[in-house]
Amino acid sequence: MPSADVTPGADPTDPHGPAGSDLAGGALVVCVDVGSTFTKASLVDVARGCVVAAAEHPTTIATDVLDGYDACLADLVAHEPRAATAEVLACSSAGGGLRIAVVGNEALVTAEAGRRVALSSGGRVVAVVAVGGTGRGPEPDLETVLGHTSPPPDLVLLTGGTDGGNSEMLLAATQQVVEAGWAGPVVVAGNSEAADEVSRLLGDRPHVVADNVVPQIGVLRPEGARAAIREVFLRHVIGGKGLSSRDEGRSFQAMVRGATPDVVLTGVEVLAEEVGDLGDVVVVDVGGATTDVHSVVELDPETGGLGRDVVAPTPRTRTVEGDLGMRWSAVSTVEVAGLGSLAEQAAARASEPSYLPLTDADHDVDEAIARAATGLAVRRHAGRSAVVLGPGGRVVERSGVDLRKVGLVVVSGGVLRHGRAGVAARVLQGTIGAEAGRDGGWQLPEAPRVVVDSDYVLAAVGLLAERSPVAARRLARSLLEGAADLRVTT
DSSP states (O other): OOOOOOOOOTTTOOOGGGGGOOOOTOOOOEEEESSSEEEEEEEEEETEEEEEEEEEEOOOTOOOOHHHHHHHHHHHHOGGGGGGGSSSEEEEGGOOOOOEEEEESSSSIHHHHHHHHHHHHTTEEEEEEEETOOOOOOOOOHHHHHHSSSSSSSSEEEOOOOOOSHHHHHHHHHHHHHHHHHOOOEOOSSGOOOOHHHHHHTTOEEEEEESSSSTTOOOOOHHHHHHHHHIIIIIIIIHHOHHHHHHHHGHHHEEEEHHHHHHHHHHHHHHHHHHHGGGOOOEEEEEEEEEEEEEEOOOTTTTTOOOSSOOOOOOOEEEEETOOOSTHHHHHHHHTTTTTGHHHHHHHHOOOOTOOOOSSHHHHHHHHHHHHHHHHHHHHOOOOOOEEEETTTEEEEEEEEEEEEEEETESSHHHHHOOOOOHHHHHHHTSSSSSTTTTBBEEEEEEEEEOOOTTTTTHHHHHHHHHHHHHHHHHHHHHHHTTEOOOOOO
């Protein structure tokens, strides 16, 4: 059913007012996320930058993904008839999302840079192959990764070499991709001076050449590769998954603007520009198959400077945990969290991904799985800090993204949108608060304000960011109206 109307009045004094919008006043837009488990749709009033109605339906991947969309649209039309003719913008993570294999020169530089770029582009990294070796044991066999992984990668991200540097390894990696029999799309984001030769080696394989992600040591520039991956996703991946048969899938392709995590990260970036004094932002999306953590933080010049990192840190970071989720990954979630008593309930959820809790006992189990997924995912994203003795004396070593001073935490996912009163505090127990990270040195948010993205606003913000930036900013600010201080026990 559609959610209640949540349309606050527009502020005529707003400096970002409707004058900058590229959609006509009074226009409505349907923003859709076709997820791995559920399809969510929001009807957005562009002029006011607010959600008029929201609906969701289990994703109908067994038939045609547009069946689930049709069910959502019918609910929106019942609430507001104009939804029937509204423009539709969609993102998708159905059918396994965007699966990326990263191939780079060397594990600590270009392969790691490629992994970070792939994650920020909305991909799920299924393999990282450093053709120069890792020094940490045998490297995955490229032919096995590309030809025998099930399901296979959707695309290969090929990196290697700084601009003007040695091009031999990038060319060797390209040749290995070709010899492995890979016929799918490739994004090339390595030494720019080798780009023409790489294109020649790839031949008629679909490929896009982007700017080098590591143009020089200590610099990471993901923007070009991120745009290229989005292009490949829209042109080759969405149609290739066979998610819709209507007009041979063209109707669905025409709707989709990007992979859901990429779109959500864009929404987080817009939100970060609007938070004002709240400062840094973290978003945790607990899904059926994965738990994604997005952060936009101001880098510490002393610990995040280029001099200490071969691959530079970036203020915008996304991590995806493929073993942590509420349905498809419920079994691995309880296993890694040591919740053996919930093994049977987790298995039941994995076997029926559209499962909905009906009783308090059902909700208790869902909250326990969500608490485990959230705690593990945020810790993996944040990493630790520790004082170690080095040649120059005591120094602080850090891994991950330091989230301790984050001012806003946004949580999303069905378990939070449709949970019982107080669900956010229970799910975040042990993950935020001054005491949460002290045991183990975890860099967890100490005193953030918390908001539940109950209408899945961030996906809509990301979808609107390019089409109507004014509406996107307004919508992001509407989410901030729900931010509150949340007290949790640790």
